Amino acid sequence: MASGKLIVLTGPSGVGKGTLVRALLARHDHLYLSISTTTRSPRFGEIDGQDYYFVTRAEFEKMIQQEQLLEWAEYAGNYYGTPRAKVEEKINQGSTVILEIEVVGANSIKQTFPDALRIFILPPSVEELERRLRGRGNDAEAAIIRRLERAKEELNASQDFDKTVVNDNLEKALQELEIAIFSDNIFP
Numbered sequence: 010m011a012s013g014k015l016i017v018l019t020g021p022s023g024v025g026k027g028t029l030v031r032a033l034l035a036r037h038d039h040l041y042l043s044i045s046t047t048t049r050s051p052r053f054g055e056i057d058g059q060d061y062y063f064v065t066r067a068e069f070e071k072m073i074q075q076e077q078l079l080e081w082a083e084y085a086g087n088y089y090g091t092p093r094a095k096v097e098e099k100i101n102q103g104s105t106v107i108l109e110i111e112v113v114g115a116n117s118i119k120q121t122f123p124d125a126l127r128i129f130i131l132p133p134s135v136e137e138l139e140r141r142l143r144g145r146g147n148d149a150e151a152a153i154i155r156r157l158e159r160a161k162e163e164l165n166a167s168q169d170f171d172k173t174v175v176n177d178n179l180e181k182a183l184q185e186l187e188i189a190i191f192s193d194n195i196f197p
């Protein structure tokens with residue numbers, strides 16, 4: 010069987026990556042979303058093994074040492090990483106695998122998976138990004154400020170990616186993503 014594709018979606022926190030990914034998965038049930046490992050505490054309603062694998066810093070550092078992570082990064086005081094085995098298994102089975110990860114990790118995928126399609130999601134403006142982060146109501150003020158500071162650096166990296174998509178109108182952004190992901194396939 011032909012090997013599958015790896016799609017990396019990145020962009021600043023609050024830009025709408027999670028919203029876009031959920032919509033893509035709802036429309037295309039053969040897409041596989043990788044579940045990341047993190048040392049962040051679960052938010053209200055988040056489920057271990059479904060939203061993330063929640064681990065301690067010691068457990069995460071052991072995973073790094075044992076090369077169990079395809080990529081990893083530190084973000085706003087916590088570790089986040091992509092478990093390698095499941096992604097490789099799905100790619101070998103011919104699946105299209107999606108990673109929804111921050112910018113440093115997304116950049117490092119270029120070395121480990123040169124064929125990956127790396128897409129950067131941009132906000133219509135920094136002001137709108139801040140409105141979305143605050144409107145989501147998930148994070149404490151200090152966490153929002155850390156995310157916004159990081160966002161300003163991340164936005165400068167957007168030109169290093171294969172494609173950029175502005176998430177202004179959600180439906181339009183979704184269509185652009187679908188074209189990028191499925192352009193060399195029969196549209197499923």
Ligand SMILES: Nc1nc2c(ncn2[C@@H]2O[C@H](COP(=O)(O)OP(=O)(O)O)[C@@H](O)[C@H]2O)c(=O)[nH]1
Pocket residue numbers: 020021022023026027045046049080081082084089090091092109110111112113114115
């Ligand atoms: N490098 C890397 N980043 C990740 C991974 N999983 C999630 N992230 C990113 O870590 C950042 C923080 O995630 P999270 O705390 O869930 O906040 P949210 O994405 O803003 O809701 C986001 O930019 C995620 O895309 C991963 O496995 N690797």
Ligand SMILES: Nc1ncnc2c1ncn2[C@@H]1O[C@H](COP(=O)(O)OP(=O)(O)O)[C@@H](O)[C@H]1O
Pocket residue numbers: 020021022023024025026027028029141142144145176177178179
């Ligand atoms: N195109 C859009 N227009 C307006 N609000 C949006 C749009 N896309 C996402 N949002 C909202 O922005 C907030 C952040 O989205 P989320 O998917 O959690 O971002 P991320 O996963 O990148 O951190 C959420 O409240 C979401 O409903």
